[in-house]
Amino acid sequence: MTPPRLELRSISHSFFNVPVNKDISLSVAAGEVLGLVGENGAGKSTLMNIVGGVLQPTEGELFVDGEPYAPSSPAEAARRGIAHVHQELNLFANLSIADNIFLTKYPRRAGIFTDRRAARERSRRALDLMALPFSPDTRVERLSPGQRQMLEIAKAAVAEPGLIILDEPTTSLTSRETERLFQLIADLTASGTSVVYVSHILEDVKALSDRVAVMRDGNLVDVRAASDAPIGEIITLMVGRRFDQRFPDRDGAPTSEPVLTLDGVCATGLVDDVSLTVHRGEVVGLFGLMGAGRTELARIIAGLETADAGTITLNGADVGSTSPRQRIAAGLALVTEDRRGDGLLMDFPVITNAALPSLGRWSRHSVAPVQRRRLRRDVTAIAEELRIKTSSLREAPVRSLSGGNQQKVVLAKWLLTEPSLLILDEPTRGVDVGAQFEVYRTALALADRGAGILAISSELPELLGMCDRIGVMRQGRLVAEFAKADFDSRAILGAAFGEALVPGKVG
Structure with a gap:
């Protein structure tokens, strides 16, 4: 009988004497897509870091194609045919695409000299895998977040691994880029490559996977065929209870008092003539395609980018010429989309x-x-x-x-700053359904206490579920606004794509 591509036997691991993986036994067959799901903190990433050589298990054994496997580093894992695409990207923005792909294993001529021609040719093959329209000499800093995510995936796939781990691979991808990824997964598995697909988007996990493995509190609680795993049951297994309500109920309602007013805000190359008001107790959503200017607008409001024209009023005061620190003192808070790069001191x-x-x-x-x-x-x-x-x-x-x-x-x-305006930029990216509920509950509770919320999200259902009003941005302009009574998914998407599907305020 053919051995599994990957087998884990009684794997355990602890951090600071706290168990995060507990006696886990699991296997992945050749050519199989195994979906791995669980709440944040369930132990998924730790388990995959053990497979990828980042961590070593406290107890247990691993096997690849029936042979003992105990990688001491990601490089050793790669030599055994294991590729790991992490949720947080590992790219050097100041280097070229080719340099990033072959950073630790540049092709050599005569075993000595760097072979840049070979590196470019193989880089082109990687770019073709994900239909990325760039030269191998292009610096990574020119790529969008989604394109960088695709490059990481292509970098792993072009090495022809026996097993590839994809950890939240679609968090920065557009729908078209996601479709390309799914086609690549189909091509990989058809050639015998195995895939472990880790994601909080359960619809994708169910559609892609042959089997689904569910973790909770460091334990593997269930493994079953994807066809036998309704999404409701997956959620129940993940959180240990029924989860019938995605969005909390509201206690309060918006007032007529503005907390934020934008009037004709412009910034060359970023946003153009944006006027918007957020009232106390109101949750306003911003929707749009990648590059529409939503994040740029948030950074302008926070003082991280400079507006060329227009006024920004916070709690009745013009803050357009103030510093980010002064705006924080005035009641503004910004939860950025890049929590590791901009939001946290990771070693503290x-x-x-x-x-x-x-x-x-x-x-x-x-x-x-x-x-x-x-x-x-x-x-x-x-x-x-x-x-x-x-x-x-x-x-x-x-x-x-x-x-x-x-x-x-x-x-x-x-929250500890007690803000009067909270800007949330992709607040639930890479966050499980249970933690999403906590984020929504916290934001809506803050609104109920009188704060204004400006929520930026690429997940339209998220905005439909939590917002009182949704603005749509396209090419740096605010092109449409929808009141809650007029929420319509097709119309909002149409505005984002430049197609006015309903009469109303669409520019």
């Missing part, structure tokens, strides 16, 4: 990250020492409210937390 613990923007609240005067007991009390309270899973608020680095828990830490640090 939760308590440090959560306290940074608002240290003054725990100090009586600017030169007085921080009142550490009060700080610990407040951070502990917000961590409990958001259900942040960590072995230690004061010791475990944020890097050791799951992606969803990292996102909760970013949210916690801004």
Whole structure:
């Protein structure tokens, strides 16, 4: 009988004496797509990091094609035919595509000289795999986030691995890019390559996978054929309870008092003549295709980019000429889409990250020492409210937390500033359904207390479920607005693509 491509026997692993993988036995057949799902913190990434050579198991054994497998590094895993595309990309923006693809294994002539011609040819094959229209000499900094994600996948696939691990591979992809990825997966498995597909988008997992493995609290709780795994049952297995409501109920309602007003805001190459109001207690969504200007607008509001014209009014005051720090002091908070790059100090613990923007609240005067007991009390309270899973608020680095828990830490640090305007840019990217509910609950509760929320998301159902009003951006302009009573998925998508499908405020 043919052995599995990958077999795990009784794998366990711990961080800071806290078990995160508990006696897991699992196999993946040649040419199989295994979907791996679970809440953030369930142990999925840790398990895949063991397979990919990033971590070593505390207990247990691994086998590849029936042979013992104990990689001490990702390079050793790659030599055994295991490719791992992480959720957080590992690319050098200042280097070329070819340099990134062959950074540690450049082709050689005569075993000595760097063979750049061979590197370019093989890079072109990688680019063709994902239909990326670039030269191998193009610097990665010119690629969009989605194109960088596709490059990482192509980089792994062009090496012709026996097994490829894809961890949240579609978080930055457009629908067209996602379709290309799914076709690549079909091509890979048809040639015998195995795929472990880790994702919180359960519809994709069910459509792509032959089997689905479900993890909860470090345990493997179920493995079954995808055809026998209704999404409702998968969610129940993931969270350990029925999950019938995706969005929390609202207690409050928007007022007529504006907290944010944009009037004719322009920034060359970023946004053009944007006017928008967010009222107290209101949740306003921004939808649009990648590159439509949504994130750029958020950065302009926060003072991270400069507007060339127009006014930005926060709580009745013109803040257009103020610094980001002054805008934070005035009540603005921005949860960025790049939590690792912009939102967190990855090597510092939760308590440090959560306290940074608002240290003054725990100090009586600017030169007085921080009142550490009060700080610990407040951070502990917000961590409990958001259900942040960590072995230690004061010791475990944020890097050791799951992606969803990292996102909760970013949210916690801004909630501690008690903002009157909270901007959420892709707030649930790479976050499981349970953690998504916590993010929605927290944001809506803040709105119910009178804050304004500006939510940017590529997931239209998310905006439809939580917003009072949705604005649509295209090519840097706000081209349409929809009140809740007029929400229509097809019309909103049409506005994003430049097709006015309903009469109304569409420009």
